[in-house]
Amino acid sequence: MPEIVLPTKGIQDEINKNVGSNADASSPTGSIHAKLKDIKGSLMDQIKPIRAASGQASSSSDVNVISITGKGRLHHAVLSTFVSTENCYLTVKIDGAIVYYGRDGNTNSISGLIGTDFISGSGASAILQVLSAAQYGSTQYRPFTTNFLATYPQTSLQAASVLLKDPIKFNNSLQVTIKTSDAGGTAYGMVLYDLG
Structure with a gap:
């Protein structure tokens, strides 16, 4: 069976910082979650029901x-x-x-x-x-x-x-x-x- 190597604490912290969590506020420069919320907000501002x-x-x-x-x-x-x-x-x-x-x-x-x-x-x-x-x-x-x-x-x-x-x-x-x-x-x- 192959050996499983877990990332170090520093690598885990860096991944968490870049990916973020669903609780992150919308931001064009923040984590991936924050950026996705920012994109969603921008799109929703442009798409309004007629x-x-x-x-x-x-x-x-x-x-x-x-x-x-x-x-x-x-x-x-x-x-x-x-x-x-x-x-x-x-x-x-x-x-x-x-x-x-x-x-x-x-x-x-x-x-x-x-x-x-x-x-x-x-x-x-x-x-x-x-x-x-x-x-x-x-x-x-x-x-x-x-x-x-x-x-x-x-x-x-x-x-x-x-x-x-x-x-x-x-x-x-x-x-x-x-x-x-x-x-x-x-x-x-x-x-x-x-x-x-």
């Missing part, structure tokens, strides 16, 4: 789709309408400042701050995930064209979309409102965001 909010408005008074305080990122804020005139409006405020103020283009139009992650395809075959009017609160895919593109921030009340490659950070607050001045018309709003 939350959704939706709303509808049938009057000329602003209706909150979402109004929150705190910090986070806005991924997507869209206005969808099923009326034939251009009288539905979307306003997005980040940290109290208006960063988007726009209106619908026409029947079945979509406008707003649109996260490119929510667009599939390109050109005439592009589709965008939006609210379904028939089943309020659910989503569907609808044709999406990039005919009316604007740059961020967009506050000139036009029927335009801003394509967001990256989410917009907010430090203090996020508020998204919708309204319509069409008799019998309804504006639908959808917001995707994360907190933290």
Whole structure:
């Protein structure tokens, strides 16, 4: 039978110092356990669940789709309408400042701050995930064209979309409102965001 040689006390102490224990605090320069906790914490800070909010408005008074305080990122804020005139409006405020103020283009139009992650395809075959009017609160895919593109921030009340490659950070607050001045018309709003 082969002889088993145990490491010396000095070698054991060095291994324990470098490997550490599960009780070690998170540290980018500490033991292996501490470094793994630090990596896990960094990854968890970047991976936040995306939350959704939706709303509808049938009057000329602003209706909150979402109004929150705190910090986070806005991924997507869209206005969808099923009326034939251009009288539905979307306003997005980040940290109290208006960063988007726009209106619908026409029947079945979509406008707003649109996260490119929510667009599939390109050109005439592009589709965008939006609210379904028939089943309020659910989503569907609808044709999406990039005919009316604007740059961020967009506050000139036009029927335009801003394509967001990256989410917009907010430090203090996020508020998204919708309204319509069409008799019998309804504006639908959808917001995707994360907190933290």
